[in-house]
Amino acid sequence: MNLMHRELVELLTAGVVMVEVAIIGAGQTKYGNHEKGLKGMWAESAKNAFDSVDHNFEPKLIDEAFIGSTAFGGGQLGNTAAILTEHSGMDNVSVRRVENACASSGFALRDAWMAIKSGQADIVVAGGIEKMNDLSAERKRFWLGVSGDTEWERLAGLTFPGTYALMARRHFHEYGSKHDDLVNISVKNHTHGFLNMHAHLRKEISFEKAKSGFMVADPLTLYDCCPTSDGASTVILAADHVVKRFTDTPIWVKGSGAASDNLALHDRPSITELIATKKASKKAYELAGLTPKNIDIAEVHDCFTIAELLATEDLGFCDKGQGGLFARENRGLRNNGEVAINPSGGLKSKGHPLGATGTGQAVEVFKQLRGEVEQGRQVIDAEIALTHNVGGSGATCAVHIFGREKNVK
Amino acid sequence: MSNNPVYFEGYLVCTHDEGIIAKSRFKANHTHVFGPDSDYTTLAISAINFMRKTLDVTNFIVDDNIQIEVLQACGYLHDENSIWAILCSPNSAELCITKKDKLNSEIEGEETNLTFVKEIENAWIKEGNSISQGAYISDQSYNLSISGRMNLQGQKVDDNYVWPAREYPNYGPDIVDSNLSKSGTILSWTSLAPGGAPSEFSIRAPILGGISTVFVKLKDGPNGVFLMADDDSSSLEIGLTVDLVVRKIYAQEGSVRYGLKAIISKLQA
Numbered sequence: 001m002n003l004m005h006r007e008l009v010e011l012l013t014a015g016v017v018m019v020e021v022a023i024i025g026a027g028q029t030k031y032g033n034h035e036k037g038l039k040g041m042w043a044e045s046a047k048n049a050f051d052s053v054d055h056n057f058e059p060k061l062i063d064e065a066f067i068g069s070t071a072f073g074g075g076q077l078g079n080t081a082a083i084l085t086e087h088s089g090m091d092n093v094s095v096r097r098v099e100n101a102c103a104s105s106g107f108a109l110r111d112a113w114m115a116i117k118s119g120q121a122d123i124v125v126a127g128g129i130e131k132m133n134d135l136s137a138e139r140k141r142f143w144l145g146v147s148g149d150t151e152w153e154r155l156a157g158l159t160f161p162g163t164y165a166l167m168a169r170r171h172f173h174e175y176g177s178k179h180d181d182l183v184n185i186s187v188k189n190h191t192h193g194f195l196n197m198h199a200h201l202r203k204e205i206s207f208e209k210a211k212s213g214f215m216v217a218d219p220l221t222l223y224d225c226c227p228t229s230d231g232a233s234t235v236i237l238a239a240d241h242v243v244k245r246f247t248d249t250p251i252w253v254k255g256s257g258a259a260s261d262n263l264a265l266h267d268r269p270s271i272t273e274l275i276a277t278k279k280a281s282k283k284a285y286e287l288a289g290l291t292p293k294n295i296d297i298a299e300v301h302d303c304f305t306i307a308e309l310l311a312t313e314d315l316g317f318c319d320k321g322q323g324g325l326f327a328r329e330n331r332g333l334r335n336n337g338e339v340a341i342n343p344s345g346g347l348k349s350k351g352h353p354l355g356a357t358g359t360g361q362a363v364e365v366f367k368q369l370r371g372e373v374e375q376g377r378q379v380i381d382a383e384i385a386l387t388h389n390v391g392g393s394g395a396t397c398a399v400h401i402f403g404r405e406k407n408v409k
Numbered sequence: 410m411s412n413n414p415v416y417f418e419g420y421l422v423c424t425h426d427e428g429i430i431a432k433s434r435f436k437a438n439h440t441h442v443f444g445p446d447s448d449y450t451t452l453a454i455s456a457i458n459f460m461r462k463t464l465d466v467t468n469f470i471v472d473d474n475i476q477i478e479v480l481q482a483c484g485y486l487h488d489e490n491s492i493w494a495i496l497c498s499p500n501s502a503e504l505c506i507t508k509k510d511k512l513n514s515e516i517e518g519e520e521t522n523l524t525f526v527k528e529i530e531n532a533w534i535k536e537g538n539s540i541s542q543g544a545y546i547s548d549q550s551y552n553l554s555i556s557g558r559m560n561l562q563g564q565k566v567d568d569n570y571v572w573p574a575r576e577y578p579n580y581g582p583d584i585v586d587s588n589l590s591k592s593g594t595i596l597s598w599t600s601l602a603p604g605g606a607p608s609e610f611s612i613r614a615p616i617l618g619g620i621s622t623v624f625v626k627l628k629d630g631p632n633g634v635f636l637m638a639d640d641d642s643s644s645l646e647i648g649l650t651v652d653l654v655v656r657k658i659y660a661q662e663g664s665v666r667y668g669l670k671a672i673i674s675k676l677q678a
Binding site: 074138141143144146151152153154155156157158161162169175213214216217218220228264265267302307 | 412468513514525541542543544545546549550554573596597598599601602604605606607608611622623624631632633634635647659666668
């Protein structure tokens with residue numbers, strides 16, 4: 001346990017009153033092939049977030065901003081964040097880009113939470129953005145997989161479909177899970193995403209169709225892989241002593257945890273679990289005073305279907321090795337079991353604009369917990385939600401837990 | 410002299426009174442042709458490895474067709490005073506290591522398609538002219554780890570082997586460089602569709618019909634990921650024993666990068 005986390009736990013245990021943090025507004029663009037560029041997408045996402053705050057909000061009130069992005073394609077590799085704030089009414093706000101591969105904005109969210117927790121800021125924006133579909137095919141191919149281990153894995157022919165395929169086959173071997181279990185995950189997430197107006201792939205798919213997709217990285221087929229999406233997402237966080245000025249229905253950040261792991265698969269003791277997920281979620285559960293059984297909604301990082309299967313195990317929704325059975329029994333389907341997994345459609349259907357994904361997950365749970373999602377998409381009686389954002393094949397991970405009620409001191 | 414070839418590291422080798430002859434196992438129009446990731450350099454390295462099973466020799470007079478720096482990375486030297494010379498056949502994928510004149514021997518091979526061979530040759534040339542637009546490994550970065558790439562040089566830390574080598578800023582002097590055994594067991598594998606391969610392989614992958622990677626538990630303990638040599642992915646299974654052999658990995662900015670690839674071992678555990 002690191003010092004900051006230990007101190008937080010000790011202070012909470014001792015009954016010391018610390019500032020609590022809530023989301024007061026959240027918005028995003030539609031994910032997909034977006035007609036706007038970086039500036040336009042960020043402006044749209046930020047405006048949607050600003051407009052979602054119930055009252056009295058102005059961008060000039062923002063103290064700090066953290067924007068996650070891999071700067072895919074290298075178009076604006078340096079000072080990416082500054083050029084976004086100047087086009088969204090956030091002029092002169094202290095801002096920086098946060099880069100942790102696909103977990104960039106999960107970590108931006110954590111940084112924003114820490115900025116308020118530290119007492120240095122009252123109102124902080126966390127967001128993310130990626131423009132992936134304006135590159136030539138050749139350039140795009142060079143950028144896909146840049147967050148993996150370049151020296152060894154890439155020269156062994158691996159990009160992320162390949163690394164996750166290795167994990168999948170090993171999980172099948174060790175635990176008896178099957179590709180059909182992954183197909184179930186794909187079908188479920190498309191069912192969820194079909195009703196999400198912000199989703200990239202808004203289409204339901206049959207089990208047979210998902211099962212017969214062309215092979216991308218054996219055993220993973222096209223329907224096991226998320227799309228490459230354009231998109232932006234923004235959340236506004238506030239300290240508890242200012243929350244009431246803006247909303248009567250804040251969504252509280254009850255816990256935050258993050259961890260890292262070896263970048264390359266071959267340096268890890270196991271390829272059928274993500275240690276970073278386990279460690280990050282343990283911290284988040286601990287701070288929130290909750291267990292996996294308390295979670296009603298989990299937006300998990302399903303860049304590939306096997307990643308969702310592993311997440312259900314690593315986050316504690318089922319025992320190790322039971323992720324296949326969990327998927328087979330469709331226990332993650334909305335309003336079908338104890339926890340709804342990826343009611344947004346997840347990365348598989350909603351889409352995966354790398355840097356935007358983490359805060360996009362927070363946008364979803366903010367709306368779910370406030371009962372503001374599209375008709376038919378609501379997870380009934382949801383009180384507690386979790387977001388799980390993974391960088392690459394698990395080198396980094398940020399987990400957050402949210403609730404309608406503030407943590408009990 | 411023996412004309413009975415031995416299958417060794419994916420090549421055919423036969424011993425001779427005056428040295429050895431090594432040839433590609435592939436033939437087209439009755440001539441030996443290189444497999445999709447072989448050249449005279451990789452063939453020479455395997456031929457020397459074979460020779461060293463019975464003779465402790467490391468220095469050779471090396472033909473211009475062979476990249477001396479790659480040979481050096483494998484622990485072998487170009488030495489004008491050596492009694493051994495490596496002579497390549499200009500029109501056939503074969504060479505001999507000899508003390509005297511060029512050696513000859515007829516060896517059968519697996520027939521392959523000449524069009525495929527030409528397409529792969531052209532792809533390597535095109536690939537060598539490419540420039541990275543994203544992920545990139547500099548010459549310095551590549552060369553810093555070249556012993557790990559060619560010789561499987563890792564580290565012995567206490568009683569454990571580590572590969573690839575890591576930095577241990579606080580550990581002290583008890584870390585010893587150590588060449589690991591080039592053998593292991595497949596823990597997992599995948600075959601990538603042509604479109605799923607990294608950009609470095611994007612010209613050759615469509616011709617090969619994709620590329621295959623194995624996740625291997627090395628005999629000495631560490632894990633590693635390796636492409637399959639000769640694009641052979643016909644019989645991949647978890648639990649199979651593989652050997653690691655030097656092959657061409659990819660080409661960029663005018664130079665070929667070499668490294669270890671996996672080949673299904675003839676001796677299964």
